[in-house]
Amino acid sequence: MTAALETNGLGKRYGRRWALQDCNLSIPEGRVVGLVGPNGAGKTTLLHLAVGMLAPTVGTISVLGNRPADGPAQLARVGFVAQETPVYPRLTVAQHLRMAGWLNPNWDAELAESRIGRLDLDPGQRAGSLSGGQRAQLVLTLAIAKRPELLILDEPVASLDPLARREFLQDLMEVVAVQGVSVVLSSHLVSDLERVCDFLVVLTASHVQLAGEASDLLASHHHLSGPRLVGTLPSGIEVIEQTHTDKQSVLLVRSEGSLPFLDPMWSVKPVTMDDLVLAYMRQARGVELPARSPLEVLR
């Protein structure tokens, strides 16, 4: 089976600054991939590389087995919803649909029109006067009715209010269920993604910190709390994050396979995706922060 997205030593440099470095990913088809990271981490760069809008500085990237944007056929296989969902302000909703019909060989006009009808968008309205949520819906419609095999969405809900956010993602999930497309969507908020994605990529400071099936990641990470840690933990346990008080230690650890036998004084709890992502983001910063860190504000 070809990978939806595969990168090898991928890097992109702007001038002297690396926006993305040493990126090695292999994402199978049929997944809903959440790409999480703070603003400026390189999410957009990675997604732009995947749709072929940018060319890599080093390394390779293949999407559905081909070089991104390598000709019209490859372009037709990938749908893209860009950040801030740009539209042509002076063209109407209907004109956008017509444009997409002209430009895409697999265009599903029926699907597009029924979606526009269902979303209560006025076909005669100029796209420039749509609300943020409506605009996002229009662009998503354009991307979906193109009938792609892979749908890439760059911060699609960032500018939406909580209600529109929920509706947008719900709608997206329905499409995924019906059409069976692979999806990559990015966000700086884990909470947006944890309900919808089954594959997680954490990107911080232009490096991939963590990538894997969401269920595997949740199964292999644990919260440990117990008396102040002295000495070392059994082998096979990697400490991702630790906080210590005089009497107590709280750890977030990773173990391949099941957790080895531990002293019963440790209490083991499962982690949430939120915990996981924040722990890896903090780790990337190279500092151990107290439990209430500025990063919490992101939530």
Added chain:
Amino acid sequence: MIRFAWLQARTQTAIAFAGLALVAIIVALTGPHLVHLYDANVATCAAHGDCSTATDAFLRNDKTLGVWLGILVIAIPGLIGLFWGAPLIARELESGTYRLAWTQSVTRTRWLVIKVAVVGVAAMVVAGLLSLMVTWWASPIDTASANRFSMPLFDERGIVVIGYAAFAVALGVAVGLLIRRTVPAMATTLAAFVVVRVATIFWIRRRYIAPLHRVSALDPQTIGLRTGNLGFSLLPPTPNIPNAWIYSTHFADKSGQPLAHSVVARLCPHLGGALGGPPPSGSVTKAPRHLDSVLHDCVAKVAFRYHTVTTYQPASHYWTFQWIELGVFLGAALILSAFCIWWIRRGLA
């Protein structure tokens, strides 16, 4: 893609054609009258004998309108580059809509080529029609004034305007692609376009074809006097060659050696004295009447070895020049477009 490019360009094109229609009405209302006046007065002037009066009188008709139409023809290519060329890609890059366009099933090279081609062709059609109308309207005036090669006139007539328009669009697109901001791209496009046009007029155009030289004997009736720091010198007449482009006129001997100041002083020692002291330096005068005989003698002596050499492009070169200039600007437009394609393919940084 052509339909999409047209969808985006059709409003501006419609506005341009509305403007053209307006010009067409003005030209259609006033043009036939000009033709009639020309036929009635200038065409038959040889029979009456006094052609210069008839021509001068005729050229006073619709002078303001002629000037404005000329300005319009000069300005249209620049305005097209400014309002059509520069924003064509810059606005997409600035507003982010290129991210929508480039992820449809059309390569960005094709997207660029079709967009530029649609707007470029529209620009050439608009400029060509405008030039055609104005060239037709002004043909009696141009025939009467017999100065088709002159600086504003050559640029306002014929096929060169099409080349200017195509070049302006390509220039605007290239600048927009590099600057990626609409308003700065518009300003830069206009400035660059003016620079190129001025450079063409003053330095490039005269090199298209080697000029001709016309050698004629010195004629005391048409020779003037020039006074400078070194005293007197003879001033060559401006020859009257209809519709020609005269580069220069000077005196030279058989070997091409120009007439030196010292030679004049040696051959015509009485010239300064006869004038009664030097007039203010640098002034250019027609020889005063009382100097006629002195000047006559002087010219006769000088003419023994020297003659007048006029360097010029004859009227017959006019259309060759038009075609060459059209080719130069279309070629420049193609080179700029090729650069744009290369630039967009290598991926915007």
